[in-house]
Structures are given as structure tokens and as C-alpha cells.
Amino acid sequence: MSTSSSISTLVATPPLHNQPVPQSAVVLRPRTGWFIVDWATLWRYRELLAFLALRDIKVRYKQTVLGAVWAVIQPFVMMVVLSIFFGRVIDINMEDKTSGIPYPVFLYSGLLAWTFFAGAVTSCTNSLVSNANMLRKVYFPRLIVPLASVGVSLVDYIVAFSVLVGLMFWYQVEPTAQIMLVPLFVLVTIIAALGVGIGLSGLTVSFRDFRYVVPFMLQIWFFATPVIWPVTIVDESYHWLLRLNPMGGTIEALRAAVLGTPIDWAALAISAGMAALVLLVGVAYFGQAERRFADVV
């Protein structure tokens, strides 16, 4: 912007008619440069975050007969189909490669985590556009909107998780104390989803193209992530590549925590690091794009 340089020098010392600026004063002026998250404001608006998440959750299964059961049906049917496909049609003995875990359980635990991730990324990406009217009419930290959009997927995950418990019981897979780590790994998944979703939500405001890019991207990503296949089928020398995928080590760790198999901490650390990096980039872009949301959306 041509005028911003001269303006910012002027703004640096606002001439305030002989009175000191009280703490509560807000100076509204052109913002330039990179934006850092304003944690204090974000914290003040935490209730709005909760209300928005709650709204999405409440609305999600309104006027449906099956309600939250839908959260289970999707990964469950997928699991059944894939089990039949690999187990009967192609007749691969997956149990050899999944350290003895029955393939349906292996599949379902992976699909669950992936459904959570993909759902969160999708709703996050569309969140700003679907709340466009709010952006145009009210002030609040914009970051609230993509953050709140993850709530729905999290609730779906928790609902669908109960079926996993039943499935494990049926196949007699005994959980270990490791299951206590699940919330931690869910957190890493959230970070990965937010990282991808926050940046994309900002991009979608200007370029609606991303609404079409995202489903497509997630589909390819699904096959590139060890969701329906175990890592052991990939040659050891390519494992580093799998781990650069923020969901790669994360999904494995989530599965291992539930099923009581050994956790590959190194893989998780790399994936989590990547997720954090993506989040940082996403938030930085968001902060920079944020100032024109109200004008563009």
C-alpha cells in the first residue's frame, strides 16, 4: 500500500490532545507487517469460542433421525467395506503385517483418527466463509472461528470411539495403560488439522477455489497416510518420508496407544514437529490476511 509507510510514522506517536492514553484505549490504524497472535484478546473471547463450537455441535444432527449415530456410520461402513475388499476379494493376510491386530480393529482405529482429521480440516477451511456475515458485522478475534469449527469433529470422534471399544471387546484386543495417552495424540491431531485448516480458511476467503481443492487434497493425503495400510508394508528406507507427513506418525501413535502396541516415539516427534510448523505458517498467514477478511469475504 502506497500510503502506509508515511502513515505508520505518523501513527507511531499519536498526538493525544494533552492527555495520556488510558489502558483501555484502542488505537485503530492501518496495520502493517507480520501479526502475532493476541493471546489476551483471544482469552477474553473464550466464551464466544465455546458458544460457536456448541452451536455447530447442536446444529450438526438437528432434524436427523439417527443423530450422532451418523458419526459412527461413516467410519464403520468404510471399515466393513475395506475389510471385505482386502480380506475376501484380494485375500491379503493383513494380520501378518499389523503385529497380530485383527485387520478390522486396525482399520477402524485408523479410519476414526483420519475421519476426525479430515472433518476438522474441512470445517476449518469453510469456517470463515460460512460465518461471513459475522465477519462483516461484528468485531472479535477472527482466529476464534476456525478454532471453534474443530469442536464438531472432536465430538464425532468421541462418539465413534465408543464403537472402537466395542470392536476391541469383540475381537478380544486388550487395551493397556497406554490408552491414557490418547488425549495427547488427539491434541497433536488437532494441531495438525488446525495448522492446515487455519491457513486454508484464510485462503478460502479470497480464493473460493480451495473449497474444491481441499476434498481432493484430503483424498490423496488419505492414501499417502498409513490409515488403511500398516507402515510395515513400506520399505524401511522410505519411512522418513512417511514421517514428514504431519498425520503419518500421529495416526500410528494414536492406533498404538489404543491397541496397546509399541509406540514409535521418534516418528511421532517428527510428525508433531511438522504439524507445529504447519500451524505456525498457517497462523502467520492468517494474521496477515485477517485484516482484509471483512472487506473481501
Next chain:
Amino acid sequence: MHDSVIQIHNLGKLYRLGGHTRLDQTIPDAINEKIRGAMGLIRRGGLATPKKDNREFWALRNVSFDVALGEVVGIIGRNGAGKSTLLKVLSHITDPTEGYAVVHGRVASLLEVGTGFHPELTGMENIYLNGSILGMSRREIKQKFDEIVDFSGVEKFLDTPIKRYSSGMTMRLAFSVAAHLDPEILVIDEVLAVGDAEFQKKCLGKMSEVAHSGRTVLFVSHNMNAVEELCQKVVLLNGGCVKRCSTDVRDVICEHLFGEDQEHLAHEWVNPGKEFDNPWFKPQRMLLTDSDGKPVNMPLSNNSDIWVQIEGEVDRLDPALTIGYAVYNEAGHALFWSYQTDQSEDRWPKLHKGTVTLRGRVPKRLLNEGTYRIEFIGGLHCRQWLFEPAVHAPSIAMTIQGGLSDSPLWIRKRPGLIAPVIDWKTAA
């Protein structure tokens, strides 16, 4: 001098009509634009001032004024004068392009009632959601919940999703939440006209309660009566700039309603081109005539035959199409409205497709001496405005001098807004 709670200094907001503010822009467009920008940079040799883009548009420019603590400031101006943009900048929704504003205190802005209302949620859930969006804490909402419900009058339907509400009920609920905001500075954009007449009165009452409670209020409205009643100071915007800013509220309102100066308001209006385009009625000309349709000369005697003649083209017939005029005095008060549908239905003039000349009589000996503004108004009855009074409607001027009555005593301007001649009798 009071402490000022809002200081606005040289505020400006630039919109690009093309560029990255365009909605339909795709990535190739954006890249293309960036490349062209870079090429231009190389050609010009360094960071020369970019060429002025004629698709740029300053919605606000060089706006400066202060608002004192407890002041109620009205912001008026024609459509597109920058009123809403100013409120958006002050409520922190969008950044200014230049200049700055310092705001002391918690701001709540009401640019619309019912922002964030979700049709699937119940009335109660929406009260909490909307309150929270407007910046209320959960505790605050809980405290005021009963008051809000009382005010809205929808207590029976609190557990019903608002998609089953009538639009009036939704608006009432929305306004009720907004009315119970308790900020130090309130920024309001024309949200008063909601609900039925009774509820509107209630809203205005609430507004004046807020205005007189010592709170600082910024208030955008086209309703000049409300502005005059509520505001202690008025800012008149024109083309993004402050044209007047004064505590002489009435004077600024007059200037707004009568334009530059009212003597220069023409006696005849001719559609300059495609203005007031709509599928129903295109006005071509408005003027004052005598009963034969000949244009009259000003000033007019109050006893002469005066007709407001409206010529135009009916493109689509609609039984709800109403066309008429409104009369304003110099102070900007609407004296009366009249439509071709004033009388019983069998006496309505028949409209037909094509060119139509409508004539409405100006009543004899009703108005006082003075200059009046006659505004062309019309719309689809109870559906939408086509020519909204004081917002988007052409006007002409009419001056009345003499002919007030046959009495030898009352021949000059009389006290009162109007000067009807009344029958008097002695009781038998």
C-alpha cells in the same frame, strides 16, 4: 470541554473495486496481477509511486472529529456517503487505510440486529449465542435473560427453533438482545426500524433511554426525526468526507435534506438517464402544473390549483405499485404523504403498461407560507421501496406566498407548521 472518548484523525478507507477485494478473483488472476505489478516495477525502475488506479475508491477520506464522553452523535448522509464504512472502522471490523482513531472504552457495535442468529437453534440458545457474539459474557446474559425475554415478548416460544418464528418475532428477539448490551460506547447502524409500529415505539423508547443514560452513542440513521430527538451533535458525510459537524442538529439536518441550498432545488426534475431503474416503474419527469397540465411559476398562491405531475413508464403492472409524493417543510419535517391509492379502490387512477402521466393535487390552503420540498416516493405496498423517502428519491421545490385565506386579517405566514382555514360557528 469534555474528555473526548473517541478521537478520529484523518481517517481514510480505500476500497479497490478490482484488485484483491474482488470476490470472483481466482488464483491465476492474482498471480497475473502480481506479475504485472512486478513488471511495472522493473520498467519504472524501482519503487516509484504506483500509478493511480482508477478502480480505487475512497469510501472515507480525511475524516476527523471528536466525540465527548456521554455525547450522542448522529451520523447522516446520503447512501454511499461512507456512514457504514465509518462505523465499521470504529467498531474494529475493518482497518482504516490511513489515519487513525483512538477509542477509550468498551465498544459494542450493532451494525445489524441478530448477527449470528442460527435458524436451527431455539430462541433461548440464540439469545446466548447472539449475546456472546455482541460481546456479553455468559454471566451478563444470564443476569439479563429475564429482562431480554420480557422485552421481546416471545417467552412462549423460547424452546422453539427460530426458523419457526415469524420474521417479526425474530427481529424482536434480536433487538431485545441488542438493547440489553451495556457498553461504554455504543455504535448503532439504523436498526431501529424493526417489527410492527408498537414495537418500533418500544425500540425508540429504549434508544432514548440509552441516549439519556450518559452513555456515548454513535448513531447512523436516515430517520431524521429520531436523529433530531436523540442526538446532541450531528456529522454530515458526503462522498466520504465530513461536510458538516455541528451541535446545531437542526441546521445540519436541513442542509442534508435540502442539499447545497434549497433555493437552488429545481422546480422540475428530469431523469438524467438510467437512474431509478427498476422492473416496475421508471420515472421520467416530475413538476408542478396547473389543472391544464401547464407548468406553474413560483411563488404560488396558496389558493391556486396546484398539481404534482409525475411522468414515467410502467414496465410491469403490479397491484401493489404505489406512486406519490411527500411534502417536507424547511426544517425537514415530513408534513404529509400522498399516494395515487389514497382513496377507495374504485377511485384509484387506472395504471397501464407504457407511458403514464399521474397527477396528484396539492390541497389548497393547507400549507403555510414558505418553501417546501416535494419528494417523489413510491414502492410496492408493504413489500419494498422503489423510491424510498429521504434515501433514494428525487425532489423538487415549491414556494408558497400569499393566498392563505380570504380573511383580511390572515394574509401572511401564520404560526404553525400548516395553515388550514377552519370553519367557525356560534353555537345556537
